[in-house]
Amino acid sequence: MKEKIFIYQVLPRLFGNEKSLNKENGSLEENGVGKFSAFDNKALKEIKKMGYTHIWYTGILEHASKTDYSDFGILKDHPDVIKGNAGSPYAIRDYYDVTPDLADSVGDRMSEFEALVERTHKNGMKVIMDFVPNHVARQYRSDAKPEDVKDFGADDDTSSAFSPDNNFYYIPGQKLELQFPVQQGEGAYDEYPAKATGNDCFSNKPSVSDWYETVKLNYGVDYNNGRRNHFALIPDTWSKMKDILLYWTAKGVDGFRCDMAEMVPVEFWNWVIPKVKAKNKSLLFIAEVYNPEQYNNYVHWGLFDYLYDKVDLYDTLRDVICGHKPTSEITFCWQRIDGLQQKMLNFLENHDEQRIASDFFAGDPFKAIPGMIVTATMNTNPVMIYFGQELGERGMDKEGFSGCDGRTTIFDYWSVDSVSKWRNGGSFGNSELNDSQIKLRKFYTQLLQIAGTDESINSGKFYDLMYANYENPLFDSTKQYTFLRSSKKEFVLVIANFDEVDKEVVVDIPEDAFDFMDIIPYKIKVAKELFANKDFKLPANWYQSLKVSVNAHSGKIIRFSMS
Structure with missing residues (x-):
């Protein structure tokens, strides 16, 4: 497993x-x-x-x-x-x-x-x-590096804005001028020439909203000249x-x-x-x-x-939890990255x-x-x-x-x-x-x-049931989300209820789902609610549509198995 x-x-x-x-x-x-x-x-x-x-x-x-x-x-x-x-x-x-x-x-x-x-x-x-x-960090220096290691920037040509051999990017001839109140006089922070800031800010004047405490590292990409790569060496x-x-x-x-x-x-x-x-x-x-x-x-x-x-x-999910999007939007998440889930x-x-x-x-x-x-x-x-x-x-x-x-x-x-x-x-x-x-x-x-520990969840197949319940009057595809996960001899039904009230939903399970899971439904003998750790009674023809009670802001995971 x-x-x-x-x-x-x-x-x-x-x-x-x-x-x-x-x-x-x-x-x-x-x-x-x-x-x-x-x-x-x-x-x-x-x-x-x-x-x-x-x-x-x-x-x-x-x-x-x-x-x-x-x-x-x-x-x-x-x-x-x-x-x-x-x-x-x-x-x-x-x-x-x-x-x-x-x-x-x-x-x-x-x-x-x-x-x-x-x-x-x-x-x-x-x-x-x-x-x-x-x-x-702007003041990077390693006191713990191995003896044969040189610090970042130690051999940089600071007169060049970009060089493939540099570790940093520079703004030659200009000192760093932080765009918010800073110490002045002898206690002022001095950086000359200024280095580019970590969030790709190639200016000597990073603002408070920039990653001003960091310096951008140079991996051989010349950002100021069409992002040209210098990777030959x-x-x-x-x-x-x-x-x-x-x-x-x-x-x-x-x-x-x-x-x-x-x-x-x-x-x-x-x-x-x-x-x-x-x-x-x-x-x-x-x-x-x-x-x-x-x-x-x-x-x-x-x-x-x-x-x-x-x-x-x-x-x-954040938008669904906050009521800004319907649960049907969850389906589009895995579809958009199909193959990379x-x-x-x-x-x-x-x-x-x-x-x-x-x-x-x-x-x-x-x-x-x-x-x-x-x-x-x-x-x-x-x-x-x-x-x-x-x-x-x-x-x-x-x-x-x-x-x-x-x-x-x-x-x-x-x-x-x-x-x-x-x-x-x-x-x-x-x-x-x-x-x-x-x-x-x-x-x-x-x-x-x-x-x-459930084999269907940690290593099994996934089957989205939303399309099969889109027009189901006993299932709210704006507030509930449901899918199957399956292993060789069993499967689980997951129902998530994002609604503020308890719901008694009916989930339709198409024949295609059992074909996809390679499971013969009439061989399924028992079902169990995993959170409640109790048996779930299977009515006749359960494999066509199944009635399940789900509390508000909750969900159920039901495991179906042959024995």
């Missing part, structure tokens, strides 16, 4: 933070910070128990921060080019090091990370970490990035979530992924790609294992998106239950859940740089209330959770375990 991948995305900086002061714009000393050690065997067993196969530890690479670690040989960053006090995990300061915030002993931070990888493996899960290939940035990936692979990392992968030429991925997988063929490469027109390119030529399914399934990573939350329970999304985590059922069971592909999602974390704190935006901050030192209560000082359990949190967490645990 194929393993279905379930990824638990978590920011260690926030996960293990035991302080609850949560002062707006607070420092590390005031607000505290989580550590690698918070993921002890007890914590990892609790995560594994839910059904996760992988943990994406977000924010591991050393990134720019306002916390001073100069006593440990780490040069201070200028505050004008840092977002928040903790800094963005995507403004990398040293690709060969881990962030010192996460270590109990700063001098032993790498060995502490290596121990975390080992603990995660011993508890039956694999480790995913960020690979941030498109940009670095392998660009220096390619080789440097290959060595970085191999460095972390050697430390036991099992996969890389590649930040803004589509901003890096697909030719690089085609070149580098086979070289890294030669060291570990089971490595996962997950691409953050938002342009559906590039999906085939980054899968078939770029050789990624999985891509974010953000602009299709996530965006559609198994290559998509499904989710309803991550660090970039607003929390389901926030005022900016659904305002109630239970409204997303039908969407989460679809997300987890629609195909064999991986599913990701963001820490706190299973507890209904609202993300409505005003932490500092991020403000009150419905997201959990990635820029500030903070403690996540719902997660802290579940952690309960490291003892875990439900004693500090309210009834709603306990109920929601039970649902997520059940869902992951059902989707992870």
